[in-house]
Amino acid sequence: MTYTPKTKPMSHQAAELHISADLDVRAILWEQGTGKTKLTIDTLGEKIARGEVDALLIVAPNGVHRNWITDELPKHLPDEIAKTMRSHLWFAGKAANKGQTRDREELIKHDGLAVLAITYEAFLTKLGKLYTKRFLTQRSVFFVLDEAQRIKNPAAKRTKTILAAGAYAKHKRILSGTPVPNGPFDIYAPIKFLKTDFWKEIGCGNFAAFKAMFGIWQRIELSEGRSFESCVAFQNLEILNKQLEKIASRVLKEDVLDLPPKVYQKRYFELTPEQRRLYTSLREEMMVDLESGEVLTAALAIVRLLRFQQITSGYLPDGDDGPLIDIPGANPRLDLLSEIVDDTPGKIIIWCRFSRDIDKIMERFGDLAVRYDGSSSDEERAEAIDSFQNNPEGARIFVANPAAAGEGLTLHAAKTVIYYSNSFNLSQRLQSEDRAHRIGQDSSVTYIDLIAPGTIDAKLVAALRDKLNVAATITGDSIKEWI
Structure with a gap:
């Protein structure tokens, strides 16, 4: 043979x-x-x-x-x-x-x-x-x-x-x-x-x-x-x-001369029993509402899907509009991120959809990381870019929200980009990918998505990699397919 x-x-x-x-x-x-x-x-x-x-x-x-x-x-x-x-x-x-x-x-x-x-x-x-x-x-x-x-x-x-x-x-x-x-x-x-x-x-x-x-x-x-x-x-x-x-x-x-410019990888983690219980409970509750004839607009459907993403990240709002509270127990998404960072040489960009995710990542990595999101002042943003992009001995990790940092920045000091959590916006995904993959980058860039099997993560990552604008495709009728 x-x-x-x-x-x-x-x-x-x-x-x-x-x-x-x-x-x-x-x-x-x-x-x-x-x-x-x-x-x-x-x-x-x-x-x-x-x-x-x-x-x-x-x-x-x-x-x-x-x-x-x-x-x-x-x-x-x-x-x-x-x-x-x-x-x-x-x-x-x-x-x-x-x-x-x-x-x-x-x-x-x-x-x-x-x-x-x-x-x-x-x-x-x-x-x-x-x-x-x-x-x-x-x-x-x-x-x-x-x-x-x-x-x-x-x-x-x-x-x-x-x-x-x-x-x-x-x-x-x-x-x-x-x-x-x-x-x-x-x-x-x-x-x-x-x-x-x-x-x-x-x-x-x-x-x-x-x-x-x-x-x-x-x-x-x-x-x-x-x-x-x-x-x-x-x-x-x-x-x-x-x-x-x-x-x-x-x-x-x-x-490697024939390495593709972008290499995509997935890393998986299992929800804790409590996360899985909350996710299943929320899904069953939503299915009952849909089967009872409740009409969801696309905007409301996306808001509902946010709750599923938050559960997989380890927290939930206290009531409909209350403050976010941590789900008791370990945070397997954050623990997996720590493993990847430990195993990866060089500088790393971490993209997060939610400010709460950025809070937790900054708490985990401390002085190794800089932050760039809506809470950062203009001075803090400039310092974060300089430390990460221009100083070999500066920050190793750039933690950011694509809505704030996804356009216009040059961050090709990184050869590894991690999507800790994704938004439904295709434009933000594409723009954020190109912060590292741009003129001046002399290497292939590796993009890693974190996924909890059996959740919204897998379908969302697949859609974004297929260049589907999820925000434009979700309707009240299609939400069942996502959860």
Whole structure:
């Protein structure tokens, strides 16, 4: 069987596939937006064609694991393989229920490609460890760690658990756009997942020896005779880079000549039980009103839809016109944003529909962020732009409302744009996208939409990406389709 990619690879993807398709292990350390997921799916296809694997295990941050199942595999996996595929998306809160358990048992026995997508957190649970061990030992698995910097700490329980599981797989990949977020020590454990004795080749039999080789350490004296060793600089990095060349591929956006100017991604999160209860209750209430014959104008329909968006962002008004109050519990949209920011290098624009969203983001990121919306004075707006756009050491995050900042500004210091929440206005979306993608931008720009499955988010993002002006298409009759 000869493998033919479903979607045409870019030149750097084709070159790497040619180099590494027959390798058991490989570190794909490509900058975000350069196509490492597509490469990995094509590598999977090559290994299936050669009869080397019949299963895929993806460990990824929450929301990213869903994206593999709902978006990436359907997009890039050839139809002749996809039609044999059975997948299971691990839901941590539902993993023990009968339906999920039955589905996992059928997955292991499946006569075709078996795909399991699980989060790092779920992998650590007792059920997660037991099932993934069975999956790894009973199938021929292609084991992929997405955002592999999640196991950068060798002493962490997460790292130890995944390193132990890695021993059961012959074919492995790690994917990361930020492999050394805090320095060279961060690459030790992810590479060890691929090849246990890799670092022994340069005399580093353990993490202590690795730190001694690549760090310059100084004893810091404290009061009362206390002291500790601190790394004050790094050394021997040429040795590290030469060793990594044996097992890793590194690609930056600026190195890729045929990268599309705009790259779109989705990241998913699950509503909390309370958010889901409120969303369902509001939907049922609205459906009763509509079925009773209530007539909604387009304007009123949009106002109603705002309430659904607010619930997915973690708050609701107290009554029809009362102040906004937070929904008790975690805010999964905000938590997902924090994960993305941590995983993304460079400067970032975050667009928000609601001022309350901006408030929460500014509270979360503090001095890392600047604000540009209706509450900002002219002086504050000028300072925000200067700090973000013109000062390499200034603000890393530009948090704004498209109605205030969507037109006229040049913000091409950013290569990543996150839509925390979207409005229904197509013009605002298009204008806001072009704040980063404009003359002076020397790189592709990645656009990320945050989506709560089963809510208004998915339909809204799809409409905007299809360049539909949602505000002009929503009517009282069509509102049922949106909720």
